[in-house]
Amino acid sequence: MIVSNAHAKLVKQLNNSQVVQRDRMNDPYGNTGLLEIIPTTERELADVLTLASEEEHLVTVEGAGTKRGFAGTLLETEWVVSLQQFTGIVDHSIGDMTVTVKAGTPLRKLQKELAIFKQALPFDMPCDEAATIGGMIATNESGPKRLRHGAARDHVIGLRVVYPDGRIIRTGGKVVKNVAGYDMNKLFIGSMGTLGVMTEVTLKLRPLPKDERVIIAFFNENQLTLIEDVVASLLDSYMEPVALEIMNSTWTEAVTGEVALGLLISFEDIPSSVHYQEQYVLSQLPKGTNAAIFQREDANRFWDQWRKRESSQTLDQSNQQTAVKLKVAVKNFDLFSVLQECKRLTVQYHVSTSFHGGVGHGLGVIILTGDEQDICLAIADLRQVIAGASGHLVLTHAPLTIRQTVDVWGEPPAYMELLQGIKQAIDPQRILNRTRFVGGI
Incomplete structure (x- = not known):
């Protein structure tokens, strides 16, 4: 009855095609809902959340659904708000190297659009084909290239967010040098969608690298100290790797076919710089060490395989x-x-x-x-x-x-009371993505 009443009210606000009743299913990952709501505008989304807040309907926010296995202990909520219609580039400032994009835009699609202008988001986090910008920002994902490029949060300069009560706010700005006021972006990045629904994200871009190299050195199981020595030498040098990863034999075999411990070193820069750093690394490896080297297009294919491996x-x-x-x-x-x-x-x-x-x-x-x-x-x-x-x-x-058996986040941090206070101030009914964040927030 509750679902039927809610369905009728939502259809009045939207239309039949935007409110879909889902069949109950025992989904292995949970985080689903009984009603799927598909707003097409920010105003429609705000109206939906206002109704949910007034009537205390629990809401799961979903982009492409690729993060349903990340946190949360509920099989389903009453509503799933889908951002599948929030796609596309809102503004691309080529000279300033910034882009404003709707939160439901798939990362792969955005990267293809930016590549036309020889620009890119330096995101290398593991993701599925359909994974969206909003989902990556909400979880603050990162990959091996975090060493040079940072995590998702390091590229966000502005957000548009709809609060649980329907208020629409903007944080940050649309230019890189924006230093006025508190950095409110950080409040929402990594909050697992528990404080508001992101509708637009403004991001810093980087030029596509002129050249790239991925070097993987192979070691026996008893050569761990040799790997430590090589890593220490690299970190003490003037080299600037974008990634520096150690791998156990299972991971190394999955991405290279070699059964061995692996040390991955990756560089991005102009060709002369990449070549110089490649030669330096090879000179630092112990004599007789086997290594695989992936250049440019081969490196791109290697990283695609790497990301797919943990999607x-x-x-x-x-x-x-x-x-x-x-x-x-x-x-x-x-x-x-x-x-x-x-x-x-x-x-x-x-x-x-x-x-x-x-x-x-x-x-x-x-x-x-x-x-x-x-x-x-x-x-x-x-x-x-x-x-x-x-x-x-x-x-x-x-x-x-x-x-439901193992706490996703582990012991609550010492500042748990602060997190609870923020949640209480913004979402007192706890309707948004309940149990998805630290301490069951």
């Missing part, structure tokens, strides 16, 4: 086994210990572990594949080890049953 679509096709993706954050050289812990987890809990970590910034990704109960035990074990190293572990993709 939600690939994880969902894990041969009937459960697949979970974790993000760990530790001191950068502690990632070598994490790599060794992965080997222990494989033996102790009978799970497959695939790992890579950025030794320039300390963030790593682990994919666990196996029996659901074994995975839960392995996560609990690893989280304790990571906490002992003053680090953090977050589940970034997992079935609903695991997210």
Whole structure:
């Protein structure tokens, strides 16, 4: 009855084609809804959220749905607000190298448009073909090139956001040198859509690199200290890699076909600079070390394969086994210990572990594949080890049953009361993406 009444009110505001009643389904990832609402304008979206706030309907915000496995403990809410109609470039300032884009725009589509002008968003986070700009900003994703280019938050200079009560606000600006007032962008970036619905995002762009090189050096399992020495040498040098990743043998085999520990070093710049840095790296490798080198187009194809490897679509096709993706954050050289812990987890809990970590910034990704109960035990074990190293572990993709058993975010931070206060001030009814953020916010 509640759904029927809500359906009638929404149809009055919108039309029948924009309000679709979904069949109940036992979706393995949850974060679905009974009514799918498809606004086409910011004003329609504001009216929908106003009604939801007044009548306290729980709302799930969805772009392409590729992040449904990230956080949240609810199978479904009453409404799913889809941003599938919020696509396209609003403004592209070629000279200023900024772009304003609607939040539901797929990243791949935007990159193709920008490439015409030899510009790009330096986003290299793992994503599916349909993954949207809004979803990446809401989760503050990043990839191996975070070492040079930063995370999603580092490229946002302005937002348009609809609050849960229907108010429309703008944060930041449309120019890079915008320093007036508080940086309100950071309030919404990474908040998992719990504070408002982004409708437009203004981003800084970069020129497409003139040249690129990906170098992968292969090492035996007993040569971990040699890898540490090479990494230390690179970090102490004048070289400027865009990515510096260590990989366990499972990950290395998946992306190169070689069964070995891997050290990935990537450069982007003008050809002469890339060539010089490539030669320097090769000169620093221990004598007899085998290496694979990917140039320009081959490098682009390599990164496409890398991103696909940890996309939600690939994880969902894990041969009937459960697949979970974790993000760990530790001191950068502690990632070598994490790599060794992965080997222990494989033996102790009978799970497959695939790992890579950025030794320039300390963030790593682990994919666990196996029996659901074994995975839960392995996560609990690893989280304790990571906490002992003053680090953090977050589940970034997992079935609903695991997210209901294992806390996605771990122990609430010391500033949890502040986060709760912000949520209470902006969304007192807690209607938006309930349970998707830290501490069940």
